[in-house]
Amino acid sequence: MKCDEVGEMLPDLAAGLAKPSDAMKEHLQACAPCAARLQQFRQTMALMDEWEAPELSPYFDTRLQARLREEKVAEASRGRGWFAWLPRPAIAMAAALVLAIGVGIWVYSTHGSGTGNMVAIAPPPVQPNASAERGTAVSDLQTLDSDNDLYADFDVLDDIDSQQNAQPTTN
């Protein structure tokens, strides 16, 4: 046997995976470098045995079960296809009912109960000089305008006062 032929078998021999044939034994007895390499492989294998893996954590199964449950839910969602976005039908029905009741209440409170007929009411046309409803942005702007006028009046009064004070007394 040649060294190359024996060489490839050395890891298996060192690991105890194979038994040397008679020819191999003869070669190993006669070839010191191959025998030395076999010994080194044995030592390397023994060294690698020191690298042990730890035991599983106690939560391994619990976590896997949780992930599996999520997987099943995801699978079920994928299975619904078009309606995958919908939650469970009962919840969807309840949500639709609540929405319908809400819309009904809003319509009833907005248009009153005495009208009888559901007639679309157009908003009244806005008059340019009409005073806007209080609390709206238009009303606030109108207030600011009137305040400006008021401040202007105060300025005029201040000017008159100062002119009167500036005139000398003739007595």
Add this chain to the structure above:
Amino acid sequence: MTRDKSTIRAVEDNASVDSQARRAPSSSGDAQLSSSNGVDTGVSSIALNASFGGGLDAPRPTLSLGVLGTDSDVEVMLRVKAGDEDAFGFLVQKYRRAMVHFMFRTTRTQAAAEDLAQEVFLRVYRSRQSYEASAKFTTWLYRIATNLAINHARDTKNERPENTVSVDAKNEETGQSFDVPDGSLTAEQNLVRRERLMAIRAKVLALPDKQRIAVLMHKYQGLDYKQIAEVLKLSESATKSLLFRAYETLREQLKEFV
């Protein structure tokens, strides 16, 4: 779910277990392949438990021999495909330790290893409908695990400088350390031992992807050349050559520690 006893037949062996059994006994003093490949072999004697949970100390879910006869993993997987949740629990129980150990040696932490091992089983579950009994179950399982391990290694390449791996790092949940100090050794001896462990880990992790995976499967998971070749989609001779190169590298690089 009902089980049809008459249709059950053995189509696959438990590869990892058999590969261990095939091993020739080594002479005294020889290095051994890992004595435990992580596969729970004692899972074919009691009845199947519907839930694979229940804690690690809970009775192992197993398939009854009386029901399955010479059951096989392929057969069990076909049951999973048919919707048998218990069968899936059986496979999880049987291979969870092996998967965690395999992943542990490709990642930095036990938490990451368990996360990846869980992902392996989730992918098995997801793929159950498309499962074909054309290959051994373990080949399929390790192929999934290998893809995940290699992708994870690439994703975290910058986060795993081999030289900074700490063997003292404790698991947040178990409080276990990667390297439990040996009480029979002095502090100095423990330090040397730690350095040795770090070196082994670093050198194995530094191997090219295929070499690393091949070594892990061969040395620690107990897979034979044929199985490794199937997982890596190589010929047996190429696998043998790959492993030889990997062991040669490790022999050279770990020389100072032996």
